[in-house]
Amino acid sequence: MPSVTAVSENLEKEGPIIEIHFSISQELEKKYKEEGKPVPKPIATRALIDTGASACVVKKEIPQALGLEPIGVIKISTPSHKDIECYQYFMRMVIPVQGIAYQGPFIAAALEEQNINSLIGRDILANGILIYIGYMNQFTFSLL
Amino acid sequence: MVKNILAKELETYEENKQRLLSESQGKFVLIRGGDIINVFDTYSDAVKVGIDKFGNTPFLVKKIVEFEEKQNFTSNLIKKESICLQ
Numbered sequence: 001m002p003s004v005t006a007v008s009e010n011l012e013k014e015g016p017i018i019e020i021h022f023s024i025s026q027e028l029e030k031k032y033k034e035e036g037k038p039v040p041k042p043i044a045t046r047a048l049i050d051t052g053a054s055a056c057v058v059k060k061e062i063p064q065a066l067g068l069e070p071i072g073v074i075k076i077s078t079p080s081h082k083d084i085e086c087y088q089y090f091m092r093m094v095i096p097v098q099g100i101a102y103q104g105p106f107i108a109a110a111l112e113e114q115n116i117n118s119l120i121g122r123d124i125l126a127n128g129i130l131i132y133i134g135y136m137n138q139f140t141f142s143l144l
Numbered sequence: 145m146v147k148n149i150l151a152k153e154l155e156t157y158e159e160n161k162q163r164l165l166s167e168s169q170g171k172f173v174l175i176r177g178g179d180i181i182n183v184f185d186t187y188s189d190a191v192k193v194g195i196d197k198f199g200n201t202p203f204l205v206k207k208i209v210e211f212e213e214k215q216n217f218t219s220n221l222i223k224k225e226s227i228c229l230q
Binding site: 024025027028031032035048050052053054055057067068069070071072073074075076077078079080082083085087090103104105107109110111112114116119121 | 148149150154187188191192194195196199200201202203204205206212213214215216217218219220221222223
C-alpha cells in the first residue's frame with residue numbers, strides 16, 4: 001500500500017496538508033485521445049485531510065479549469081448552513097511522488113481562503129489509513 | 145435564480161423514482177436528459193458508461209434511495225456563500 005509521511009511544524013495549526021494533482025479521469029483522458037482532443041494538464045494544489053468531512057471537496061475553480069461538466073448534484077451541510085446544493089465532478093487525484101491515486105466524485109464548493117483547495121474526506125479515508133502523531137508533528141497517509 | 149445544469153436529469157429521476165426504487169433500490173442510475181440509460185451495481189460502472197457514451201457532457205449518476213443522502217462537514221472551511229450550482 002503506497003503511503004506518504006510528512007512532517008509539518010504547523011501541524012496543530014494547519015492540519016495534515018498534502019500536495020496533490022487533479023486531472024480528468026482516466027476514462028475521459030482515453031476518450032479525448034481517441035477523439036484527438038487535447039488533454040488538460042493536471043492542476044497542482046494543496047489538500048487538507050479532513051476527518052470532519054464526510055466526502056471530498058474541491059474548490060469549484062479546479063473542475064472549471066479542467067473543463068469538466070458535472071455528473072451529480074448533492075446536498076451538503078456545515079455548522080453554519082445546511083442543505084446547500086452542489087455539483088459533483090468525477091476527477092482523478094494523484095499524490096505525485098508516492099504515486100498514490102484516487103478516482104471518484106468530488107463536490108465543488110467555495111472554500112475559505114486558507115491556501116487549501118481541496119478537502120480529502122472520509123470517502124477516501126474509507127480506503128486507507130491515516131496515522132496522526134501530534135507530538136512529532138508528523139502524519140502518514142496510505143491508500144489502497 | 146441559479147440554473148441547474150442537471151435540472152432535466154433530476155426531473156427525470158423524480159418522475160421515475162418509485163419505479164426505480166421498487167426495481168433497483170441501492171443501485172446507481174445513469175440519466176441523460178429525459179432518458180434513463182441503465183442501472184448499475186456500482187457508482188464507477190455508471191460513470192464509466194456515461195463517459196464512454198456521452199464524453200465530457202453533463203449527465204447524472206445517482207444512487208437510488210428513498211431518502212436523499214447528505215454530506216456533512218464539521219468545520220467552516222466551506223464558505224457560507226457557497227451556492228454551488230452555477
